Each structure stands twice: as structure tokens, then as C-alpha cells.
Amino acid sequence: MRHTNPWLTALMAACALTVLVPLYFTVVTALKEPAELAGAGFGLPADPRWSNFADAWHLTNYPRAALNSALVTVGAVVLTLLTNSLVAYAIARNLHRRLFKGLYFYFVSALFVPFPIIMLPVIKQTSLLRLDNQLGLILLYVVYGLAFNIFLYVGYIKSIPRALEEAARTDGAGTWTVFWKVIFPLLAPMNATVGILTFLWAWNDFLLPLVVLSSPSARTLPLVQYVFQSQFSTDYTTAFASYLMALAPALLVYLFAQRWVISGVLRGAVK
Amino acid sequence: MTTSRAYYWMVLPALVLFLVFHTVPVLQGFYYSLTDSPGYGTYGFVGLRNYVNLLRDDRILDAYLFTFRFAVVATVLTNALALAIALGLNARIRFRTALRGIFFIPNVLAILIIGYIFNYLFANSIPAVAQALGIEALSTNLLADPGLAWLGIVAVAVWQAAAFNIIIYLAGLQTISDDVREAATIDGAGSWRQFRSIVFPLIAPFFTINMVLSLKNFLQVFDHIVALTNGGPGTATTSVSLLIYSGGLEGGEYAYQTANAVVYFLVIVAVSAFQLRVLQRREMSA
């Protein structure tokens, strides 16, 4: 009864290849000479050309872009976890009040506002407030993330029995202490989910950095790929080296934290 | 018990920031849609003229038709594929954890960059392979054919989006205890009947949320198109988001395209409203 199904295993492995083949292609292309590109291009490079990476590194000023991406992503994740959970807690515990219920729908409804409506006003506003930089991006991710995160957190907090808080309250703890000492630690699974989703969003986003950032020195990794697309010119091997370097950090983080990432998303989804 | 004052302080800063960075821009956007502003300098109030012109513009209609066709097909394919793979991963197979890990990879990659990589594959590698194998249909660049380019975008979108939905479906499948399934097996229910009458109803809430979010995301498709076709060939793959961005910023018709964005918003709300109701019903029962 407990034996595995070899045919199904083979089928799933074949499906997994559709994920791996484009990645394999990216890696081998990044290591080729331009002259080796003729044909389908799935073969291995004759002699790995590591200088493609050096070229892409200098051309896109990789360290700068990677630092910007890291700064924005870490800032967005940390601030989102600390603030969005707090807001969700206040809403979840007062959903019987019209004001808080209204707030819940007010925030969640933003999920359906297409970005183009607010694009130009936001460009104007961030520039006016001197937030057309990394700090502004962090703020926007935290604020725009509210819509979906409140939805996730509120559902989760409702399932936490109030008895736990009551016990702390009888010990004389205020609402803030209850949140930080009792609720926030209990939110760990949902924090993992929200943290992962925010990380992926901020790290991979393109349109918001494109319109918000003014200074070239503030550009993030995806934006840099876009900016240098024309300069890669026909040098596809350098372009692929650059793509690979832009994808690598998230990919590496994922490889090392894979179990944790997936179980975070899994647990978050079941709430 | 009165509401603790602390609760108000907890929501106030977020509310203010949300007002400033979201609600005010929405209202400003709506206001601009009633003007002839190019986005800078002086402008005049023109009432509903932009909206009237929208109705007469067949390019706008084309963009909506493309966007809906793309979003519906991509949503259905993504969810069908994700559900199938999730069922496969949940069955008795070897290397389950490793395979699960692989299937999630596309979700951690930036769509723009994925798009550039697939752009190259469509233009060079796939035609070369197809020519070698003698497959006529794929021997030219899919993205260069106005009638088929949208399928290339669907392929990349599904490739990337299925990853996340697989995990959500897996989460749903794991809520079903083996007892329930085994009871059904003993009853002699066939696999398809077992899936339809037992498994699917239990993961229906996960299905709902995946469908709502997929459709909403695909209706706003932008990055994929910038990297793959930039709206072409011709205007065959110009999505509403891309049209608003390019017409508003590059074409200099900011106010007009903002009116388009407002209409787009209403359309998305209308589509989602019915789906949201399903969601709320689920919230009640939860």
C-alpha cells in the first residue's frame, strides 16, 4: 500500500524539466562565446567564458544595483512585518465595530485598484516629498502591501483564541504588550508567509522602481537589466550572464531556505 | 469592555499613510481624467470628454479584448496545471520534496528577466529545434506572429504563475485526511469520481482564492509584455496596462489614458465583485 508509483514519479519529473530547462539554458548561454550561439543553443560551452560575468558586473554596476535591491527588499520586509501585523491585529479584534470593519474593507479593496490610475499622482507625490529614492520605495511597498496582508493576517488572527490574551491582560498587560508579547510570536507562520511574499514582490518588482526612482544610482536589479538591455546589444552571452547574476540572489536564498519557504507558504495558505 | 485606545493608535499611522499614498492618488487620478492634462504644465477641465472619446476608440476596445482573452486563458491554464501537478505531488511518488522545491522556483524569479530569457528562446532556440525536428508550426518565432504571439505570453505567464498556485493547492490537499480518501476508495469510488465528489469540494476555497488572484493579476499584465513583445507585433498584444503606460507617458495623452485607467478599475471591480462575494461566503463559514 505504501509503495510509490514509478510512472507518476516519471511524469512529475518530466514536468519538472520544463522548469529546469530554461534555467539550464540561461546558465550555459551565460558561459558561452557569442560565436557559439548558433543553432538551438542547448549544448554545453566548449570552454566556459567567465569573463561574461565580469563584463556584466562592470556594465551594470552590479554591486550597486544588488545593494539597492537588498536594501529595499529588507527594509520592505521588516517594516511590513512589524506594521501590517499590528494594523491587522487592531482590526481583527474589533471587527464587530463598524469603523474597524469599514477599515478592513477599505484596505482590502485596494487590491483591485489597478496601478496605472495612481501612477502619475504617485510619481508627483514621491518626488514632492523627496521620496523618489529607496526609502520611498520601501514605504510604498509597506503601504500597498497592506491590502493583501491585512486579508491574510486578519483571517489568521481570528483563529487565535482570545483566552490567551485575556490571561495576559489579567496579569496587567496593556494592549501593546499583549500584541508584542503574545500575539506577534503566535503570528510566526503568517509572518513567514507575508515575509516571503513581500520579499518576492519587492525583489522582483519592475514598474514601481521604474517610475518612482529618479537617480540612476538608486536603480534596482530588474531595472538595471531593462536599462542596459540596449547596451547588451547583440552580446547575448553578456546579457545572459547579467540575467543570471540578477536572478542568483533570490535563487540562492531559496535553495538554502527552500523547506522553510515552502512550509511558510503552505502554513500561511491553510491558516 | 470599551475599545482600548491603543487599537486606534495601532491603525492611525497606517491609515494616514494609506490615505496619502493610495487614496489621494486615486482621487487625483480621477480628477485628472476629467482634464486635458499631459501630465505636466497647465491644463483645462474638459468634463467627461475623455470618457466619451474612450467609447469611440477601437484601440481601447482591442486592448480590453486582448487583455481579457489573455487573462481568462492564462487563469484557466494556470489553475488546471497547478491543480494537476499538486495532485501528482500529493500522490505516492518518490523525490516528492525535491520536486515540490523545483516547481516553486519560477515564483522566485523576476518576470521581466524571465521574459527576456524566453524572448531569446522563442526567437532563436525553439525555431532551431523545431526546424531540426520538422515541426512546421514552431519553426518560426511565435512572438513575431500577430495571431499567435499572445500564446507565447500565456506560456510564460503560466510557467511563472503556476508555481505559487501549486503550493496553495498542496496546502489545500494536505487538509484532507487520508481517512476520508481511503474511505472513498473502499467504497469503490473511481479516481475521477473521488476527485470530483470528495477532494475538489474540500479544496474549493483554495480554488476560489487562486482563481480570484490569478484573474486579477493577469488582468494587470505588464512586465511579461514589456519583455516579450512590447505590445506587438503591430498592436496585437497591447494590454490595457501597457496602453495606459505607453499612451499616457510616451503618447502624451495622460489625461485620456487616466480616464481609461478609471474605466479599467471599474471593470476589474465588476469582475472581482462576484468573485469576492464567493470569498466572503467562505470567510463566514470559516
Add this chain to the structure above:
Amino acid sequence: MKRTALFVAGVLLITACAAQPADTRVTLEFFQFKPEAIETFDRIIRDFEAANPGIHVVQNHTPTAESAIRARLVKDDVPDVMALNGNGVFGELASAGVFYDFSGTPSRVSPPIQRILDDLGVHRAGERNGMPFASNGNGVIYNKDLFERHGVRPPTTWPEVVAAARTFEAAGVTPFYGTLADAWTVLPAFNALAANAAPPDFFARRAAGRTSFAAAYPAVAAKLRELFGFTQPDRHSRTYEDGNLAFAQGKAAMYLQGSFALPAIATSGPRFEIGTFALPATGDPAATWLVSGVDVALTMPREPEHPRESLAFIDHLLRPEVMTAYAREQRAVPPIENAASGDPALAGLMPYFKEGRLTGYADHHIPLAIPLEQLLQQFLIDGDQARLLRDLDREWDKVAARSTS
């Protein structure tokens, strides 16, 4: 409260990173749209900074410069000095009064070239909202070795163009290299044909509603289609970058691009001599005009933050030796009077500059909201000429109706 401390530390870190280092010099932002000219401009900036120690110039290059500059206008944060392509967007922004009026600044620019820029649009009659820095010639680039080998001479009439293409085709050589995956690359050929095969006063008459694309543009459309029929089969799959490389590798005899493509072709190290000619569209060699545009125009905000420094930098850029050096590196024509480019690749175009047989780009007169290049790209896929002309007329009318109440 460990988390609060973490949060405060985070914010401090971010603010520290965002802060600018102190510098007593005046910093000018120089916004330019040409990726291939980044190094050339870097050198010019170095020279300028050496001569003006109080001024620091930061070069900012962005793709899709038009949307970037619009976004900057929305932010009310216009760069101090701008090098922009002299196209429709430039005309629109100049008309809107975004740019400085240079009419009081002495100029060495050749009058016909200044006129091409001013024709795009100025804020008020008599103003000069930009200074031409480099001109381009929009002709046909050709491979002299292939021409010689197959006994073909640069065509001077339309029938000769077709005959040359047929000769190459019969010899198994791709006559033209097509790069239609980038829709805009259809424009050089379109502009050359529009300049020579359509009535010269077409746009004024179209605006007045006295003619239509359907009536005046069939010849342009038919010839465009014929030209692209002589390109390689995967023309719809190839990009501008692919084309530059392929042409440099000798994969086609001719390339329908302006002189601005020459530097990119040169980077791929072609092993043959390159020539240019103006694309004829009629049977009369004397009727051919060269389409020339202001490839790079310099300008600054109407109310500059650092007027003295910005003007000093523009003045430096406009020195004949700087313009000539730039033109030599970027294969452009300096827009000064009697300027002759010594570039052998441009020799075929120089007579037109000398005789002043220059005309502007037709597409700059077509409103930006009309997706011209996309419609042309579509036409070259489906070949439906009636539909192209109908769509152009319909888009024109729609956009005209939207911009007047």
C-alpha cells in the same frame, strides 16, 4: 522593545545610505538618450570639468528617454542639461514651454538645420528652444564589397533600387536586412519614401482635412512593402541589435537605417567598406531629397536652477571642435555651416548636405498618440494596404478629435 530598536536602526541605516556626500561644486545633471555615446560624453565632461573646476557634471542615461523625461516633468524635476533626439516629443515639449529660449544665444548652427529643429515646434514664434548638436542622414547603408562583387552601383532612381535588389537576390545575397521585431526600425525607410514619394505639403493639408493617407500615401505604402519583400525570411523575428551585427557580418548587401546605426555596426568590426546613399523613390535622380534630422539637440529647463553653469556646459558642447569630435566618433554630421564630414561611410550623403537638399522626418509630423510604427509593422506582416491607410486616417481623425474640444 528589541524590535523597535531594530526598526529605528533600519531607518537610520536607510537614511544614511540615501544621504548625498557633501560637495561644494555645483552639480549639473546631464540627461542624454544615446547609449552608444556614453563614453564619448564622459570624455567631453572630463574636459569640461577640468576647465571649470567649480562645476560637476553627472551623466544620466535612460532607455525610452521620452517617457523618462515626461516622468521627470511630472515630478517637476527637469534635468539641468538635456541631449534629446529632435523628434515629435521634443517638438511637443518645446511647444508646451518646457525648454529655455536660446534665441538670444549666439549660434554657429547652419540655418537649414536649425529650421528642421524649430519646425518640430517652439513655444512662441521666434523662439529657439533647442540647439542642434549633431545631425544624421537617413539613407541606406550598404556593403561596398558586395556591391563591387556583384557589379552593382548605388542606385539613384527607384527602378535602380529594385534592379539592385533583384541582382542580389538572384545571386543568393540578402538584398536588405530587416529587423521588424523592433517596430521602430520600419521608420527610416518610411521616412525616406514619405519624403520622396508623397506630396511635400501633405501634413498641412491633412491637418486641414483637404487630403487623406488613402489619397496621398498608396505609393509610399506600396514601395515600403516592396522594399521589405527583399529582406530575409526571419525579418519579423530580428531586432535592431541583431541587424547591426548581421550587417556587420556581411549577411546583407543593404541596411535600411540612418547614419546613427553606423557606430553600432562598427562595434561588431565589419571587414568591408561601408557606404551610404539617399533612398530614391522616383525615376528622376534630381528629385531625391535626403531626410536629415537633428540627431542630438541640446536644451535646458525654461527656468534653470543653475543658468550660468548649464549655459557654460552647453556652450562647451557647442564648440566646433567638440561637435566635430563627437560627430567623428558617433558617425554624425556636425550641424555647423560648411561642415563636411570626412567620414568615407558618409560620403554618399554629403552632396545633399552641401546643396541643402535636406528635409525633416515625416513621422515627426504625425501625432505621438498614433501608433505609426505598430501600424506599419502590422502592414508589413499582413500586406493589407487598404487597411493601413484606413487605420492611419482613422487614428489621425480620432486623435485630432481628442485634442480639440
